Amino acid sequence: MNGHYLEVVEAEALHRRICELGATISADYSGLNPVLVGVLKGSVPFIADLIRCIDTPHEVDFLLLTRFGSKGRVAVAMDTAISLEGRHVLLVEDIVDTGLTLSTLRRNLSVRQPESLRTVALLDKVPRRIVDVPLEYRGFEIGDEFLVGYGLDWEGRYRNLPGLWAVMQMDRLQDIHETFPAVAFGSGTT
Numbered sequence: 001m002n003g004h005y006l007e008v009v010e011a012e013a014l015h016r017r018i019c020e021l022g023a024t025i026s027a028d029y030s031g032l033n034p035v036l037v038g039v040l041k042g043s044v045p046f047i048a049d050l051i052r053c054i055d056t057p058h059e060v061d062f063l064l065l066t067r068f069g070s071k072g073r074v075a076v077a078m079d080t081a082i083s084l085e086g087r088h089v090l091l092v093e094d095i096v097d098t099g100l101t102l103s104t105l106r107r108n109l110s111v112r113q114p115e116s117l118r119t120v121a122l123l124d125k126v127p128r129r130i131v132d133v134p135l136e137y138r139g140f141e142i143g144d145e146f147l148v149g150y151g152l153d154w155e156g157r158y159r160n161l162p163g164l165w166a167v168m169q170m171d172r173l174q175d176i177h178e179t180f181p182a183v184a185f186g187s188g189t190t
């Protein structure tokens with residue numbers, strides 16, 4: 001830690017917790033052939049690790065959201081290829097913050113008449129929630145810090161970091177972006 005960033009969950013701890021989630025999901029969805037729908041782009045590392053810890057048959061699909069306006073509104077920019085009607089759908093999200101994205105998404109998917117609709121999020125920013133939205137499975141409860149790594153980005157960067165990092169001074173990201181990835185991969189110094 002050098003005052004600008006701090007590793008809050010290491011890669012090994014992420015994988016351990018994700019496999020616990022995978023075991024729970026495997027038991028809950030046994031025999032139901034669920035569709036796991038990854039919300040692009042942040043959920044990519046999470047869903048890739050999660051499905052390798054799920055040992056009951058399932059399918060995987062993705063959708064991409066776009067944000068517009070100033071109130072965090074979202075629309076589906078790229079839809080799933082699989083029809084969700086009558087299916088057990090499990091949304092796979094990187095992080096739930098205010099809950100606005102997830103509640104919009106749930107509304108959008110509900111009208112497609114899935115047999116069931118649940119969400120697994122790797123991270124739950126509990127103190128920031130402004131919409132009461134169901135979240136059936138979550139990896140970690142976190143506070144109000146801005147996180148990057150393991151799928152989470154800052155201006156398109158840092159999704160590739162193996163662990164999760166809290167950025168303490170957002171205004172300094174411009175200055176540290178040359179050295180930070182090396183530190184996060186364990187090959188640089190602070």
Ligand code: 5GP
Binds near residue numbers: 152153
């Ligand atoms: P919500 O609609 O719940 O407020 O926002 C969810 C979205 O906000 C996430 O999908 C993610 O794109 C973004 N977000 C929320 N908190 C963070 C964070 O700490 N780091 C990053 N990189 N994105 C975040």
